[in-house]
Amino acid sequence: MSTFPIIRRSDRIVVIGMTGGQGTFWTERMREVGTQIVAGVNPKRAGETHLGLPVFASVNAVVRSMQADVAVMFVPPAGVRDAALDVIDAGVGGLVMLTEHVPAHDMLDVFSASDARGCRIVGPNTAGLVTPGEAFVGIMPGHNNKVFSPGRVGVISRSGSLGTLVCLNLTRGGFGQSSFIGIGGDPMIGTTSLDALIALDRDERTDAVVLVGEIGGTMEEEAADYARTMGKPVVAFIAGRAAPPGRKMGHAGAIVAGSGGSYPSKRAALEAADVAVADTPHGIVGALAARLPALAKMPA
């Protein structure tokens, strides 16, 4: 039984675009930590072997000859829609979409299909998923043990770079991670902060959750409503308090218009739900130590 979007070593993973430069580099990194990659996809290289793995023309072709639980795509924006529809049509249950700048109307088609078929999408514009010591998919330094270490704190982040910094701080502070869920920086994504929070709340290996959000949208506010009902402590950091209003800060999701989605709105909603909101990334470690009994710390 897949626990996606919490990635496990038992998940059988297909890499779309595996034969390209980035696909090759990250497939090697994923396998280094024991991630179970079962096949690659490239319509032009079907039938070949790459990194010792079979290459198929499509995910539909993969599932005709083997089981696959999760697909991850190294595909440029213009090719994302058709590649994602292939995954959904093949009946694969989880899809990680790393690509940034995917046209939103293509994603409307993808979400329309994934909802109909029950496929869970993470992203687009995510850096991926990491379960330290077990597996990772995407473009996170999941193979770097200075950043990630096994433990019992779940981490949710819209940003890959900031998520990396937060996990690094946690590891150095003695808090290993049960799982990292990168949800992606786009405004319209398949797995929201709330979805990820629910997954980590249900995960028996998670004792506390760090929620790394950003200004824009109302995802953090919705997650706050759920956090109120949780038995596990939640600590948050929200990026963008110093951002000038109305300007897009790289992530399309991080634009503030009016009062909705602003830093004060998110912080107030989280604090009202008894979520500790840290002022700086390193402040997360102190806030977590104050909330979490010592047992969640890694053995020395």
Added chain:
Amino acid sequence: MNLLEYDAKRLVLAPANIRLLDGALCHTVAEAAAAAERIGPCVVKAQVPTGKRGKAGGIRLAATPAEARDAAERILGMNIAGHPVASVMIEAQAAIIHEYYAAVLHAPRERCSLVLFSTEGGMDIEEIAESRPEMLRKHWVRTIDQFDEADAMEMLDGLALGTAHAEIARILVAMYRRYRETDAELIEINPLVQLADGNIAALDCKFVLDDGAAYRQSALAAAAAPDPSTSLERRASEVGLKFIELDGPVGILANGAGLTMTTMDVVSVLGGKPANFLEIGGDAYTKAEPALELLLAKPEIRALVVNFCGAFARTDVMARGVVEAWQRLEPDLPVFFSVHGTGSDEAVALVRDAFGIEPFDLMEDAVRAAIEAAQ
């Protein structure tokens, strides 16, 4: 990317047979007077991609060509919410029976599209939703289902639109179709009006193009109004970097939007003022050298924080870019590093060799040092 009202009407609404009033785009006072001569009593409207034009004095009525000339004289060259007014639209005045609101846009939370209609037009949608929520109709659309006239008729059911009912339904369907065809984030007609002759016409139009689809909407992207930007910001966008100039003295170079915003936040939380937003994450991680050049061209910067945390972005590649630009330009500027993640061993060694300093363990400490040095 936003279109000006005139372009949105001409490029987005007109092809869908949505009725427009007679109008002309004018860049000079003389053009405005000539257009008013032809059109008659008119409205002179500032063409800027922002709302609140009326409140800013950017929309004026003119009964005669002389009045139109006078209005254009006042409006051209205004600055409305940071947008200089380079053109006005001269549009015929019309007798209006009723003002409606209509829009099609993305609904990120529901991961689908949303068609909106209200019998209360002419004000902001936020005001409409607040003051007359019972008059606001919403219809969510999955692309697999499409949106046809039966859906639109059902959506409008019970709204007492009289003879306008069928035509408004047709317009909503046409707006949805254009929204799909043009990769729009938003098409908003506010107000959509019923004229004295019974016809339904678009008096205004707001159109936002999805940046991610600009590559396949080249005509619309070419017509898009430029973002308000400084010359350095424009230079940055020419080399594919997102750069926003701010007022403070602490310059920031970081990778990834989240980490860059966070570096700005930490500068602010620790009592400093950031000088900029500039990130070189994603595929741009190879652009540290041009990015640093941009920062060094901003004389207000008195200290620099370089905060790298590599996931996809390799910190060794970014650090090498910084070192190369620094050695070439030899700036007299204190710089403070924090470097972690992918490639950090090599990156730290590069910084040590080139600058003779040790990167800070915590980004917070690098920021604190930069704030002090900038004072």
